[in-house]
Amino acid sequence: MKLGIDFYERENVVQISRELIGKVLCVSEHDQTVKAIITETEAYEGVTDKASHAYGGRRTDRTEIMFGPPARSYVYLCYGVHSLFNVVTNKEGIPHAVLIRGVYPISGLDIIQANRNSKEPTHRIANGPGKLTKALGIHYRNHNDLSLLADSIWIEDQGIHVPDGELQIGPRIGIDYAEEDALLPYRFLHKDPKGRFGKG
DNA sequence: CATAGGATCGCCT
DNA sequence: GGCGATCCTATGT
Numbered sequence A: 001m002k003l004g005i006d007f008y009e010r011e012n013v014v015q016i017s018r019e020l021i022g023k024v025l026c027v028s029e030h031d032q033t034v035k036a037i038i039t040e041t042e043a044y045e046g047v048t049d050k051a052s053h054a055y056g057g058r059r060t061d062r063t064e065i066m067f068g069p070p071a072r073s074y075v076y077l078c079y080g081v082h083s084l085f086n087v088v089t090n091k092e093g094i095p096h097a098v099l100i101r102g103v104y105p106i107s108g109l110d111i112i113q114a115n116r117n118s119k120e121p122t123h124r125i126a127n128g129p130g131k132l133t134k135a136l137g138i139h140y141r142n143h144n145d146l147s148l149l150a151d152s153i154w155i156e157d158q159g160i161h162v163p164d165g166e167l168q169i170g171p172r173i174g175i176d177y178a179e180e181d182a183l184l185p186y187r188f189l190h191k192d193p194k195g196r197f198g199k200g
Numbered sequence B: 001c002a003t004a005g006g007a008t009c010g011c012c013t
Numbered sequence C: 001g002g003c004g005a006t007c008c009t010a011t012g013t
Helices: A013-020 A109-116 A129-136 A176-183 A193-197
Strands: A024-029 A032-044 A073-078 A082-089 A096-107 A153-156 A167-170 A187-190
Touching: A013 A032, A013 A082, A013 A096, A013 A187, A024 A096, A024 A129, A032 A109, A032 A129, A032 A193, A073 A129, A082 A129, A096 A109, A096 A129, A096 A187, A096 A193, A109 A129
Parallel strands: none
Antiparallel strands: A024 A032, A024 A153, A032 A096, A032 A187, A073 A082, A082 A096, A167 A187
């Protein structure tokens, strides 16, 4: 079932980031839906987090979405090339977000391969923050600031339970500039999506 | 208006 | 493992 507002509006973004591992990201467009299990996330803890775009309460046209209500998408362009997909959490006014960094497709693999223009195997076709947006057809121009409670992009709980032992928890990637916050254990990664979610 | 740099990826060696 | 691609955002004048 689709995650509701209660899931997103909680205060602990690190906990939400942890719980999103094993949930299912769904994207629907042109009457076609693709679904993929979330395998990697990072928490971004708003104004107190030097790695966050909203650090220090910085409000710009771009970051404004994170200050808005929860359960919405924050999709921005990275390195001029990649759309990166985030989920806005906590209450309006508190700019928390979770970056989705990797997924394992379970439905619509043919569409996903076409989107990527690649026949990479399932466990590698969307195992990166820029790869998964391209794979699922998420674009910063079309999919920014959408409600995750509507029918374009949403996240489902399909009862998949991922125990702590299957996770690797450590520092976030590519945020060396964030000084002491660069070492916070805000990254959650499933150690073996292929073995856990693959066939056989 | 100009400019530096980024929550990355894929190709090359 | 090194590097270029590629362009928007934020900041400063």
